[in-house]
Amino acid sequence: MTKGLDRLKGLSTSVGTKLFIILILLLAFAFVVIVYYNINTYTNHLHQNVLKNAVQVSNIIKSACYYSMLKNDRESLQSIIMSVGSQEGIDGIRIYNREGIISFSKDKGEIHHVADKRAEQCYVCHREEPAKGLVPTKDLTRILTSPEGYRQLGLVNPIENSPECYNAPCHAHSKEQKKLGLLDVKLSLKSIDEEISATRKRMVVYSVALILFTALLKGGFIVLLVHKPIKKLIKGVKEVAKLNLDYKVDVKSNDELGILANSFNEMTKELKNAQSHLVFSERMASLGKISASVAHEINNPLSGILSYAKLTSRILEENGADPEKIKIALENLKFISEESKRCGEIVKNLLLFSKKTFGTIKGEHLSTLIENSIRLVEHSAKLQKVKFVKEIDGENDIVVVDTGAIEQVFVDLFINAIEAMPNGGLIKVSTKNGKDDIMITVEDTGCGIPEDILPRIFEPFFTTKDAKKSTGLGLCMVYTIIEDHGGKIEVFSKVNEGTKFVITLPRLSKKLS
Ligand SMILES: Nc1ncnc2c1ncn2[C@@H]1O[C@H](COP(=O)(O)OP(=O)(O)O)[C@@H](O)[C@H]1O
Ligand SMILES: [Mg+2]
Incomplete structure (x- = not known):
């Protein structure tokens, strides 16, 4: 248990783990920035398109209603509004007259209702009185929330007076009137919002999956290329500290860690050579001292043995006795003499060695x-x-x-x-x-x-x-x-x-x- 905790502690302070955490944090940061930027660009692009479409739709409706308005054919106008309004994605179409009364609408129930000039669709132009003549397209739009909770895009399109209108036989409008009314279209943004949210989800999920995948790969590479070699090097250093100079660090890569491991192995080899050289030199030195005294002590008795052996053999030769015994004695003495000579040789070598x-x-x-x-x-x-x-x-x-x-x-x-x-x-x-x-x-x-x-x-x-x-x-x-x-x-x-x-x-x- 404590071993496991120690390992965990060691892992959390290791270079590999630190490198891994920094890389993952940087990667996550880069992904967040990229995902945020992409979603934003994508959403803006969609909004632009929707706006363009909304203006087109509004103009098409205005053109479709043109002749009915010119002929003051209210029934046909209402039926055009109803049929266009029944198309998918169109949540509402209204035509306001100059007094702000809803004259036509997809929702028949609101016909004849009066709109307040402060209502958002009117406020666009009636923010200042008299109302502004030209308003940029983006100001003619507004974002609304439907009763069901999804977003809608509202677009007001002023109906301008034209010679065909004020010269029409109905004489409904005079030439001085600049605006005859207002076409107000409400488009549903439900499907677009759903697509944006689905794309956002997809991007986040892909990004998280990619981060996890690269984290796994990076983790693997870091363990393989950094963590393991460093661990081996640490083990090597500990072994050498315990004077195990035969230990070799097994890192075969040709990067800096590989070079370090090779240098480490070279160093231990040199250390081992130096150590054995030292041990050998010490042994030689002590042997030198011992042999000097041993040689001195041994040399005297040896020369005694040699001369006595020679003397005995001469006596035996000169004085004669049992020839058989003399023969054995002579052989023994010869042996003594040879062995003594050999000792003398060793002593000579020892002396040479010790004196240097x-x-x-x-x-x-x-x-x-x-x-x-x-x-x-x-x-x-x-x-x-x-x-x-x-x-x-x-x-x-x-x-x-x-x-x-x-x-x-x-x-x-x-x-x-x-x-x-x-x-x-x-x-x-x-x-x-x-x-x-x-x-x-x-x-x-x-x-x-x-x-x-x-x-x-x-x-x-x-x-x-x-x-x-x-x-x-x-x-x-x-x-x-x-x-x-x-x-x-x-x-x-x-x-x-x-x-x-x-x-x-x-x-x-x-x-x-
Ligand atoms: N050229 C060689 N080929 C094979 N063995 C060798 C050779 N030189 C040295 N040795 C080995 O090293 C040992 C030590 O050599 P050395 O110190 O000269 O002592 P010695 O020759 O008296 O045995 C030898 O006994 C032998 O086993
Ligand atoms: Mg030899």
Whole structure:
């Protein structure tokens, strides 16, 4: 429950949600403006049309009544009004005489009623007295509400005097009279209002549906493109904070978040390298200290063992005794001597390692150092049917190094390669001279190194070979020497395909510790 609440709280403050809300609000605002503008334009357009139609209808009625009025044929006039008035959409037709009396009407009951000059249909012209002669068409219209509650458009159309009227035999009007009466038509706006309201409803419903649809799409895109990648990045940061440097942020997009995720992964990779380098260096440093004291302590008793063993064998040889026993004693002593020698070798290596003393540092062609090292192992390579392939750039390849130490590095790498190819193979040595560094690659076609032991090969005393013959110090020395020269060593290997060591050495001398 609290977890759910926390998630909801997190969601409400997330960038994705904020972006989503802002976009939806802007979208809704744009839709409201567009719908309002469209409905307004549409309504105005309809009103204009209705007005035009109303004027036309009113003029047609006036023309239809013209001859009946001219002949003063009241019956035919009333019947024209009745028949036109029965058309759909025409709610009322009246003709007022000059005195404001309804002379003809669709509604017979209102005939002879007198209209007040303040009634809306009269007030249009009789706002000022004497009444205005010319009134603009829009002022001749008015909007009314029918008893049923719908809107009506009222239009007054003055009936002008004309020579045909005042010269007619009935002599009903004199020449001075300008207006003879008023035609008042009421048109129903019911169907138009219904259409406007239906259109408005339709537009609102479509707009809401469109907003919801785009909101859904936008929400989906935001979750996919923003929310999820950010969540993954946050998880990555938390994992790295917990020192889980193997964690990789899985964001594959090529946008800014993808670039950020890639940079993050690069950063963790670098952090991991730096961390393992630090751990390794620390281990080396402590090992250096221990080995220094161990070597010192062990060296003395070892030389004692060696000299006593030699002495005993000489005594036994000189003084003679049971030949059988002498033989066994001699064998034992030989063993003591060999083992002591081996211990001596280890101690020598330990001392070398702990002291980190360099021989003479001098400038030398790297190609010369490589050639010298190859010469040292050539014999054992031949025995094992191992051939060297060289791609060495001998131009501008001067390195300022402890030449002996660097030769030892190559010899160690070559011996390891030879040992990894008991049935023969190739050792490819290549160099590439860069601006400040030289890149050296030593590649073999040997047995390769399994992935699980690859991170351990530079550890001191780590060996997969016969522990009696191998010390497991070779690569540890190689690593230390290269690091102390300000260089770098990396290993790439595939089981049954081979191993590749890539060394980078600075071309200019760096301060050696
Ligand atoms: N070229 C190589 N091919 C296969 N394995 C190798 C190679 N170089 C080093 N190794 C592995 O790394 C281990 C450590 O090497 P190293 O430090 O030289 O010690 P050692 O040679 O005494 O075993 C070896 O025992 C071997 O398993
Ligand atoms: Mg070795």
